[in-house]
Amino acid sequence: MLLEPIVPAVLSVRRIPAADPAVLAAYGADPARHVSLGLVTCDQDDALYVALDEATKHAPVDVVFARSFYAGSAHASGRLSGEILGVIAAADPQAIEDGLAALISCLAHDACFYDADGKRGVTVFPHVISSLGHYLSREAGLAPGEPMAYLVAPPMEATLGFDAALKAADVRVVKLTPPPTETNFACAWLTGVAPGDLAACAAAASAFAAAVVDVAARPQAR
Amino acid sequence: MSATRDLMCALRARLGASDPAPPRVPMPVVPAPPARVYASRREPLRGDAEAARHTTALLGIGHVGTRYATDVVLQFQAELAVAHEAVAAELPDGWAGDHGFVPLVSRVASHREFLLRPDLGRRLAPDSLQRLRDRAERGKDVQIILADGLSATACMGSGPALYEALAAACQRRGLSVGTAVCARFARVWLEDEIGQEVGAKVAVILLGERPGLGTGDGLSAYLVHGPQVGKTDGDRNMMSNIHARGTPPVEAADRLAALARAMIEQGTSGVALDLARVAAEIERGYRAPQVRQRLVERDRKEP
Numbered sequence: 450m451l452l453e454p455i456v457p458a459v460l461s462v463r464r465i466p467a468a469d470p471a472v473l474a475a476y477g478a479d480p481a482r483h484v485s486l487g488l489v490t491c492d493q494d495d496a497l498y499v500a501l502d503e504a505t506k507h508a509p510v511d512v513v514f515a516r517s518f519y520a521g522s523a524h525a526s527g528r529l530s531g532e533i534l535g536v537i538a539a540a541d542p543q544a545i546e547d548g549l550a551a552l553i554s555c556l557a558h559d560a561c562f563y564d565a566d567g568k569r570g571v572t573v574f575p576h577v578i579s580s581l582g583h584y585l586s587r588e589a590g591l592a593p594g595e596p597m598a599y600l601v602a603p604p605m606e607a608t609l610g611f612d613a614a615l616k617a618a619d620v621r622v623v624k625l626t627p628p629p630t631e632t633n634f635a636c637a638w639l640t641g642v643a644p645g646d647l648a649a650c651a652a653a654a655s656a657f658a659a660a661v662v663d664v665a666a667r668p669q670a671r
Numbered sequence: 672m673s674a675t676r677d678l679m680c681a682l683r684a685r686l687g688a689s690d691p692a693p694p695r696v697p698m699p700v701v702p703a704p705p706a707r708v709y710a711s712r713r714e715p716l717r718g719d720a721e722a723a724r725h726t727t728a729l730l731g732i733g734h735v736g737t738r739y740a741t742d743v744v745l746q747f748q749a750e751l752a753v754a755h756e757a758v759a760a761e762l763p764d765g766w767a768g769d770h771g772f773v774p775l776v777s778r779v780a781s782h783r784e785f786l787l788r789p790d791l792g793r794r795l796a797p798d799s800l801q802r803l804r805d806r807a808e809r810g811k812d813v814q815i816i817l818a819d820g821l822s823a824t825a826c827m828g829s830g831p832a833l834y835e836a837l838a839a840a841c842q843r844r845g846l847s848v849g850t851a852v853c854a855r856f857a858r859v860w861l862e863d864e865i866g867q868e869v870g871a872k873v874a875v876i877l878l879g880e881r882p883g884l885g886t887g888d889g890l891s892a893y894l895v896h897g898p899q900v901g902k903t904d905g906d907r908n909m910m911s912n913i914h915a916r917g918t919p920p921v922e923a924a925d926r927l928a929a930l931a932r933a934m935i936e937q938g939t940s941g942v943a944l945d946l947a948r949v950a951a952e953i954e955r956g957y958r959a960p961q962v963r964q965r966l967v968e969r970d971r972k973e974p
Contacts, residue, residue: 451686575675575678575679576675
């Protein structure tokens, strides 16, 4: 079904209440501040990046590690690998628990890819973050609380989509990653030219999704 | 609840999709946290009521769950508020004149500066110095200075009474007393400059003391022999907690006058002063411990 949400599958969720300092350090945590870890694998990397950021808005957790796996979930190394491992770290296990609850709720109800051709042969991630947490805000170099359009699609569709999005609304590029990425998609982060312009981000995401649907339907159009 | 899903729903309709959108997954119902009622543990332990009678420290207050009982917390907050209010209070303009004192001001310009710059509170402003020279009698035995210090509330409360009592007690002992002055924004060491200026043998400053919990009305008295700028705390004798629940002003005045006289007789003060020779006059007998003022009602009967 066209533009049907494809709800991400959470493949594994585990906690380490008191992680070994060497593990903490290897995964980017600070053994002086962090004790507990929460680990998640998921079959949609971009949905999990958004959900990890959501967790930082609900609990005193830091996203210390989040990496996509090569070639995506269709070529995973195991049935639990999916296409991303995300790690949150905190000073105590309860913060991890609260962060994971927010993260899983975000994956179930908010962040997801959408079917762009009705056959799930092309998927699109036209996500609008109304208020950045401190993970993605740091990655993007924006202030926490700013809105951001998080746009992902396969190479051809994404390229035309980015162009359409930037022309459709008063937005600017925060970061644009052309293909290939680890999962061979392309990604762009856009925000309003005017700070806090959520409507511009939403208009950009909508135009992006429409362009991806159009490319998927008419790949040879002139 | 998801802005993006609403957006894609609208886009679907715009693109002319006819099949109905998939139903929303309902959000889970979050159960309200259980109401936890803790039993009060206020059964008296053996001896804690007895121990509490000898101190104003918080002994034998019990607990409710892992926390203090509400009335204990409220009492603490009320006492802290009394202390904050006393520190924030300022001596009004004209108060000194209205009560028969020569008004003096230190070099401090504002209350905030008074709190931040103790050094400025130790010296007189030039116009105050001139006023002191014009109006104060010189060469007396004892120069008494009333001052706000860190509690203008205390100064305005029992300050005049303590001043009168002390002046009377000094005169009873045959000591002459200088002109009554009242200093605003004053620190203890201001007595050095005032005493030096009027050429008094002993300077006594009575000032509001830094408030403790629930005692915003306490006065302290600092005495120094041969006051002059540059005297240190080693040259001073002091008495604190002069208020109704501590040392009452009348009793304090008598002991302060005895100290002043001893200083003049021995020609020194501070650590050099031999207190053993005046022990009979300044030593206090048994005093019942202070009773904590209850600022809030207890929410249950005393155990």
